[in-house]
Amino acid sequence: DAKTTQPTSMDCAEGRAANLPCNHSTISGNEYVYWYRQIHSQGPQYIIHGLKNNETNEMASLIITEDRKSSTLILPHATLRDTAVYYCIVREQGGSEKLVFGKGMKLTVNP
Amino acid sequence: DVKVTQSSRYLVKRTGEKVFLECVQDMDHENMFWYRQDPGLGLRLIYFSYDVKMKEKGDIPEGYSVSREKKERFSLILESASTNQTSMYLCASSRPGTGGVYGYTFGSGTRLTVV
Numbered sequence: 001d002a003k004t005t006q007p008t009s010m011d012c013a014e015g016r017a018a019n020l021p022c023n024h025s026t027i028s029g030n031e032y033v034y035w036y037r038q039i040h041s042q043g044p045q046y047i048i049h050g051l052k053n054n055e056t057n058e059m060a061s062l063i064i065t066e067d068r069k070s071s072t073l074i075l076p077h078a079t080l081r082d083t084a085v086y087y088c089i090v091r092e093q094g095g096s097e098k099l100v101f102g103k104g105m106k107l108t109v110n111p
Numbered sequence: 112d113v114k115v116t117q118s119s120r121y122l123v124k125r126t127g128e129k130v131f132l133e134c135v136q137d138m139d140h141e142n143m144f145w146y147r148q149d150p151g152l153g154l155r156l157i158y159f160s161y162d163v164k165m166k167e168k169g170d171i172p173e174g175y176s177v178s179r180e181k182k183e184r185f186s187l188i189l190e191s192a193s194t195n196q197t198s199m200y201l202c203a204s205s206r207p208g209t210g211g212v213y214g215y216t217f218g219s220g221t222r223l224t225v226v
Contacts, residue, residue: 036214036215041219041220042217043203043217043219043220044154044215045217046215049214087153087154097142097159097205098159098169099144099156099214099215100156101153101154102153
C-alpha cells in the first residue's frame with residue numbers, strides 16, 4: 001500500500017506558484033520522499049527527491065517538514081504544461097527497489 | 112533521446128491469445144519493472160527484475176509472466192489474454208541502490224485492449 005496521502009485534485013492559475021502537499025506520517029528515518037508526475041498519455045516522469053533537507057532542481061523545489069511527516073512540492077511558476085497527475089512516494093534507500101505509486105493528485109493549471 | 116522503448120503504443124488482441132509486450136532500455140540499468148495503470152487504481156506493479164534471468168513478483172502477478180534474457184530487454188507475457196487485462200502497461204528501469212539519480216525512467220506505455 002502507498003504510504004502517502006495527497007488531495008485528489010488541485011487547481012492553480014498559470015504563472016502562479018503551485019504548492020502540492022503530501023502527508024507521510026509513518027515515514028521512517030531512512031525513507032526518501034520522491035515526486036513523479038504523469039502527463040496525459042505518457043509514462044510518469046521523475047521530478048525530485050529528498051531525505052531531510054529541502055531540495056531544488058530545474059523543475060521544482062521540495063520542502064520537507066522538520067519532523068518529516070509531510071512535504072510540499074513547489075512549482076514556482078506553473079504553466080499549462082504542468083497540468084498532470086503528481087505522485088508523492090516514500091521509498092527506503094538501499095531497500096527494495098520497488099516504487100509503490102498511490103493514486104496521485106491531479107493538478108490543473110488554468111489560463 | 113528515447114531511453115525506454117515499448118514496442119507498441121496500441122495493441123488489440125483476442126481473448127485467449129498469448130501476448131508479448133516488449134520493453135528495451137539503453138541506459139544499462141540493472142532494474143526493470145512492469146506496471147499496469149487503470150482508472151481509479153493508479154499504477155500497480157506486476158513484476159520486476161534486478162538482473163538478467165532474475166524476476167520477482169509484484170503486487171498483481173496473476174495471469175502474467177516475464178522474461179529477461181538480456182540486460183536491456185524485459186518482456187511481459189500474458190499467457191492467455193482476458194478482457195480484464197485490458198489496460199495501460201508501463202515499463203520502467205532504474206539503476207540499483209538509489210532508485211537512480213533521476214529515479215525511474217518510464218516508457219510511453221502500451222495500451223492493450225483484449226476483445
